[in-house]
Amino acid sequence: MTTGHDVIVVGGGAIGAACARELARSGRSVAFMDPDSDDGPAWRAAAGMLAPEIETRETDDPIVALGVAGRDRLAVLAERLKESIGADIGLWQEGIAHAAFDEADETRLRAQVAHQRQQSLHVDWLDAEEAKARWPWLGPARGALWAPAGGGVDPQRLVQALRADAVRLGATLIPDRATAIERHGDRVAAVHGKARHPAGDVVIAAGAWSGLLEGLPRPLAVAPVRGEMAALPAPAGIGRAIVYGKGAYLVGRDDEVTVGSTMDYAGFRNEVTAAGLARIFAGASQICPALARLPVTRTWSGLRPVSADGLPLLGADPSLGGLWYATGHGRNGILLSGITGVLIRQLLGGEPTVIEDLSAFDPGRFWQW
Ligand SMILES: Cc1cc2nc3c(=O)[nH]c(=O)nc-3n(C[C@H](O)[C@H](O)[C@H](O)COP(=O)(O)OP(=O)(O)OC[C@H]3O[C@@H](n4cnc5c(N)ncnc54)[C@H](O)[C@@H]3O)c2cc1C
Structure with missing residues (x-):
């Protein structure tokens, strides 16, 4: 028999592991899926720089404020991960x-x-x-x-520490590739891999592979x-x-x-x-x-x-209840990992978010039809 979870996070890279950890911290029953293959996940290749002032493409780029919050969050995470599991993320x-x-x-x-x-x-x-x-x-x-204030972390140590701490907090790591999202009416119902995993909410955080999942309501601009x-x-x-x-x-x-x-x-x-x-x-x-x-x-x-405009997709699908996106972080997903986890936890809980205005990152911006 397959037991269900409150939330399934598809992906256990920089973003998926950070989301799983934050969601598990909030007391939900969480699973995160990742085949852990070496076919090009960005976190395995990343330099690990935390450079929001430099990774800006234009004046008033919303990535700068998000990035500064992301760097602050990683400083907090570095301490927490050291205390909880003795991990050094090399900040x-x-x-x-x-x-x-x-x-x-x-x-x-x-x-x-x-x-x-x-x-x-x-x-x-x-x-x-x-x-x-x-x-x-x-x-x-x-x-x-x-x-x-710029600097760096070791991306591989960061992801391994986020995964380990998510598991310590009660999340289940499913070592499998998700293939499809199942819906029931206007809500998500489950994620399919080798098995079917029922879930109340599903967070898409599979990096560059996010758009390959079957059953997504619309093409993903990533x-x-x-x-x-x-x-x-x-x-x-x-x-x-x-x-x-x-x-x-x-x-x-x-x-x-x-x-x-x-x-x-x-x-x-x-x-x-x-x-x-x-x-x-x-x-x-x-x-x-x-x-x-x-x-x-x-x-x-x-x-x-x-993503098509270089900014991440953070938030709910405009029509399919329980489907959330945390992807499209481009050149800055290590920097933005911790803050993305916090935002996704707050969004799923219907709470005010630490970054008040997330409209620049609204996944619905690409889908005007
Ligand atoms: C060369 C290079 C240098 C970089 N340098 C920096 C830097 O200095 N600073 C910075 O902030 N960012 C940097 N980045 C960007 C950063 O690595 C990414 O933005 C970040 O890793 C994105 O995180 P992610 O979890 O969305 O995707 P990924 O890190 O790619 O992780 C995706 C995960 O999803 C899993 N997955 C894939 N398909 C499925 C599926 N169907 N089911 C379940 N799981 C699945 C994969 O196995 C993987 O573990 C760099 C990237 C590269 C390539």
Whole structure:
């Protein structure tokens, strides 16, 4: 006999595990499904940067406020996960820079600093001498945007810790791939995998694979966008640092530097390509010219879930009762994992949400017909 759950979360990656943990914390009976295969989940590939001031596409991008809340939430989670299960998610917040290597980037980044300071965000402009003094290994930068609250986590440790804590709080991890959503009238009734799992509510958090589920009421505007990465030994003196440049970034962690990343619409082809690596190394060796002489030790890739407007889908399906979306987090799903879990718990409970206005993330924005 199959017993039902109050909620089934489809996916146990960065977003699904965070949702399952928060929902279990609220006393609901929760299961989360994940086949745990290595076919390109984004969390296995991610750099783990927490960079809301930098990962903005335009002035007044709603991702910035959500991202700042996400970073604050991860700081809380880091403590809670340490207390509850002794997990170290590798959180550090020693700042992130975006260096300008030409006049156009300098103009754009200086304007970004001015605008973000008006929004009370803590960002500064470092001129060329200040940037060089801080990072002697930096290439010929004209200056840099500096976000001192930026930092990173270890995405794999974060997801494993969220999963373990969700289970400690009573959630059941079902090691299976969901294939279909079953509805009964105007409500969800169950999730199908190898077995049928009855559920009162279903949260879709299967990353780039979210739209492949059968039985969804409408097509999901979330596509896989491949990101490629590479690792090299850290050049002397680089230490812990995160610096963005033109089309690439560099993350220095102890004795290794990781560089990334591409944004390619290549379907579900999770592979590392010569063209992708060429773009990454062109950008990364502008940031740190010493990298060009070092051996590449590892390469890998993953598939980000990217929505049609680049913003996540957070909230209820407009017509099918009990169906919720927590997907489409694109380049920022590690940063947004903890806050997404909180928001989904609050939305399912009909409570006020910590971010009051979620209209920019309303899944119904794509479905005007
Ligand atoms: C190269 C790269 C670098 C990145 N760097 C950063 C960064 O520095 N900072 C940041 O914030 N974000 C970064 N990201 C983005 C971040 O990794 C994603 O936004 C985030 O992982 C999305 O979380 P998710 O749970 O929605 O999807 P995923 O992490 O992809 O997880 C989806 C999960 O769903 C499971 N699944 C799939 N299909 C099914 C199914 N049918 N049934 C059940 N389970 C299923 C998968 O096994 C997987 O575990 C990066 C991504 C890439 C690829």
